[in-house]
Amino acid sequence: MTRSPSPVQASLENNSSTGGNHPSQKSFGERKRARIQSQGGIKSRDSAWDRDWIRRISKELDCKKVDSGGIKSEDPNAYNYIPDKETWNALFRAYHATVDPNNELMSATEYKNSWRVPIEVKFHRPEGRGVYAKEFIPKGTRVWSSTTRNTATFLSPQDRRKFIQYLMKDPKTRHLACDVRMWVDVMRLQNTTNFVICETFDEAVLLNTVWDEETDGDVNIEPQSISLSADNPDRDENDCFGNDHFVAIRDIQAGEQFRIDY
Numbered sequence: 184m185t186r187s188p189s190p191v192q193a194s195l196e197n198n199s200s201t202g203g204n205h206p207s208q209k210s211f212g213e214r215k216r217a218r219i220q221s222q223g224g225i226k227s228r229d230s231a232w233d234r235d236w237i238r239r240i241s242k243e244l245d246c247k248k249v250d251s252g253g254i255k256s257e258d259p260n261a262y263n264y265i266p267d268k269e270t271w272n273a274l275f276r277a278y279h280a281t282v283d284p285n286n287e288l289m290s291a292t293e294y295k296n297s298w299r300v301p302i303e304v305k306f307h308r309p310e311g312r313g314v315y316a317k318e319f320i321p322k323g324t325r326v327w328s329s330t331t332r333n334t335a336t337f338l339s340p341q342d343r344r345k346f347i348q349y350l351m352k353d354p355k356t357r358h359l360a361c362d363v364r365m366w367v368d369v370m371r372l373q374n375t376t377n378f379v380i381c382e383t384f385d386e387a388v389l390l391n392t393v394w395d396e397e398t399d400g401d402v403n404i405e406p407q408s409i410s411l412s413a414d415n416p417d418r419d420e421n422d423c424f425g426n427d428h429f430v431a432i433r434d435i436q437a438g439e440q441f442r443i444d445y
C-alpha cells in the first residue's frame with residue numbers, strides 16, 4: 184500500500200532552500216541525503232562526541248558553573264536564564280556563519296515554533312530548565328514535530344568546533360557554548376557505520392529525563408519517527424531526520440513537566 188506523505192513529511196519535502204517545488208528540482212531533504220551519502224559522515228561515535236576538545240573548552244569557559252542549569256553556580260541568578268527566540272536565532276546564525284556551505288545541512292535560517300501544544304519553559308532545581316504543559320494533553324497527542332527545520336547536522340567534529348568557537352568569541356553568546364554541549368546528540372546514519380552530530384535549536388533540547396527507576400512513571404512523552412515507519416523500516420538508529428514527533432504516552436496534566444527517556 185502506498186502511504187500518502189504525512190503533513191510533516193510534506194513540509195520536509197517542501198522545505199527547499201531554493202524555495203521551489205518544481206519536479207526537476209531536488210527537495211532539500213533529497214539534497215541533504217545525497218550530501219550525507221557522498222560525505223560519508225564521521226567514522227566513529229567517539230570522534231563525533233569529540234570529548235577531549237569539549238573537555239578543554241569546558242575548562243576554558245568554566246562550564247561547571249552552568250552544568251545542570253546552574254545548580255553548581257554560586258550565584259543563584261547566574262545561567263538560570265530562559266532561552267528565547269533570540270537565543271535560538273543566535274544558534275542559527277552561528278551555524279550558517281561557520282559551517283562550510285558544502286557541509287551545510289540546514290535549510291531554515293531562523294527559529295520557527297515546532298510545538299503543537301502550548302508550553303512554558305521554567306527553571307527548577309535540580310534539573311535546570313524544563314518544558315511544561317500549559318494545558319491538559321490527552322494521551323496520543325503529538326506535542327512536538329521536528330520537520331528537521333530547527334535541527335542542525337554537523338558532518339564533522341571540526342565543523343562543530345567552528346560553530347562553538349564562533350559562539351565563544353562574542354560576549355553575548357559565550358555562555359551558549361556551554362549550553363550547546365548539553366543540547367547535542369550523536370546519531371548513526373541509516374544503513375552505515377558512520378555518525379553525524381545533531382543540534383536542535385529549539386525548546387526540545389530543554390526536555391529533561393528521569394534519573395531513577397522510581398520516577399519512571401514520570402516519563403510522559405516519547406519519540407516517534409515517521410521515517411522509521413514510512414520509508415526506512417529497517418533502520419535501527421535515527422540520523423537527524425529521526426524523532427520527528429514527540430507523542431504523549433499518557434494523559435498529561437496542565438502544569439506537568441514533559442519528560443522523555445534518554
Ligand SMILES: C[S@@+](CC[C@H](N)C(=O)[O-])C[C@H]1O[C@@H](n2cnc3c(N)ncnc32)[C@H](O)[C@@H]1O
Pocket residue numbers: 250251252309310311312313365366388389390391392393394
Ligand atoms: C538535554 S539537557 C535538558 C535541559 C537542561 N535542564 C537545561 O537547563 O538546559 C540535559 C541536562 O539536563 C539535566 N537533567 C535532565 N534530567 C535531569 C534529572 N532528572 N535530574 C537532574 N538533572 C537532569 C542534566 O544536567 C542533563 O545533562
